[in-house]
Amino acid sequence: MDTISDFLTRNVNNIIPGKSELENALRGSRKIKAYLGIDPTSTNIHLGHAVPLRKLQSLLDLGHQVVFLIGDFTTLVGDNSDKESERPILTEEQIASNFATYQAQASKFLDFSRVEVVHNSSWLKNLTFGQVVKLCQAFTLNDYIGREIMKKKLNSGTSIRLDELLYPIMQGYDSYYLDADLQIGGPDQTFNMQAGRTLQKKLRNKDAFVMSVDYLPGTDGRKMSKSWGNAVWLTDSPNDVFGKVMSINDDLIIPYFKFGTNLTIEKITDYDLALKSGENPMDIKKDLALQITSELHSRQDAFSAKTYFEATIQNKETPADIPDYVLTGKDDLKVLTILVERKLASSSSEARRLITQGGVKLDGQTISDYKSEVHPGVLSVGSRKFLRLIA
C-alpha cells in the first residue's frame, strides 16, 4: 500500500466530499494546503492526539503544505452546556507558552520546521459586523438544527447561547482565509469543518476537502480522555508508556497498532494473523508496547522499559533503580510516616488501609501491623511503588 492510499484510509472516519476526489487532488501535480486547528489551552497531548499529527506529517512527506492553526480567537466562544470547558481568557504570553509546551511534544510526530503556524485572532478580530453578517448569510438555522447535539439540546430544553452558533462560522472563515484545500480534525469536528467547505464554495467557488480521523481508544476501551485517566501521555516516562500499553485489553491490540504506531498496514496485518492463529497475545502486546515506546522515546528506552516491565511486573522483582529513604532513627521508623511522607499513600488513613489489606511489604514480607517499625530494606506498595530504606 502506498503512502497516499494509507493516508486516505488509515484511521480515517470520513472524507468530504469523497475519498476518490481527494485522491485525485493528492496524485495531481499541484501542492495542496492542509491545516489542523488546535485549542490554545492545549498543553499536554496524548497518543490519541497524535493521529491527526501523523496525517499532517504524511502530507509533508508527500510534499504538500501544512498549516498549524492556533484557535486563540475561537476560544472566546464556546459550548455553554459543558461547565467543564469554561473558557478562560488567555494572554498572549500564556498562549505562546502553552503552544511551546504543545509543540515540544507534538514534534515527536510532526516536523515543525516545515509547518507554518498561525493564530486565527490575527484575521478574525478585524472583521466588521457587516462582514460577519455576510458570512452568516451562508448558513441557515436549519443546518444547525439538523445536528444531533443541537437536537438533543433543544429537546431537553438546554439553553443554547447564540455565540455557540458563531463557532462554526468562525472556523469556516479560517478555512476561507487560509484558502485551505484540506482540513483535518476529529469526528466531532465534522460539522465545524464543513462550515469551511460552505464558505469556500460560496465565496470563491472552491471545493475544499475535509477529513475527519477516528479516535484512539483509551487503555480501558473508552475514549481516551484526561478525566478518565486512561490516556497515554507523550510526557509519560518510557516505563509508564510501556506499562500502560501492556494493560490494555487484548481486543485493543490491533486498534492500538493502527492508531498508535507508524508501522505499515502490512506489518499490522501480520500481527493480526498471528493473533488469530493463536499466538500468545501477551507477546504481541509486548511488541506493540515496544513500538509505541520507541516512537515516543527511543528504541533504547523502549528496550529498557520492556526489561523493567518483565522484571518488576511479571516476575515481581524489585527494580534496580528506586528512590532512597534515609532512616534517621526516630519517628521515621514508623511505616505510616514513611508511606505518607514519600507519597506512597495519600494520607495516613490510606496508608493504614493498604497495610491492613496486605499491600505493603518490606523485603517481600507483608507488613501486617501499621504500628510496626521499619528496618533497612526495600519497602513496596502494590506492585509498582518502591522505596529503598537505608540506615
Added chain:
RNA sequence: GCCGGGAUGGUGGAGCGGUCAAUCACACCUGACUGUAAAUCAGGCGCCUUAGGCUACGUAGGUUCGAAUCCUGCUCCCGGCACCA
C-alpha cells in the same frame, strides 16, 4: 417579570429531624486468580494520635436536646408561563 424544582463524596444518584461519614452504581485502590492485563471473586474507598475523635451534605444565619434532613437571607443552576424588536 411571575410560578415551581434543585444544589450531597472523583462522577451519577439515594437520604427528607436522631440508628448518616451518609444506600447503590461507576471510577479508583489492595488482595486472589492470570499470559502483564481484561474478565471474575474478596475487601476497601473523608481525615486523624481509631474500642475514640474531628471536619463535611452550595453559602450565611436560625429553630431544636439533636439537622444533609425544618425555617430565613444570599449565590448559582434548571423547568413552566408571560413579555419580546
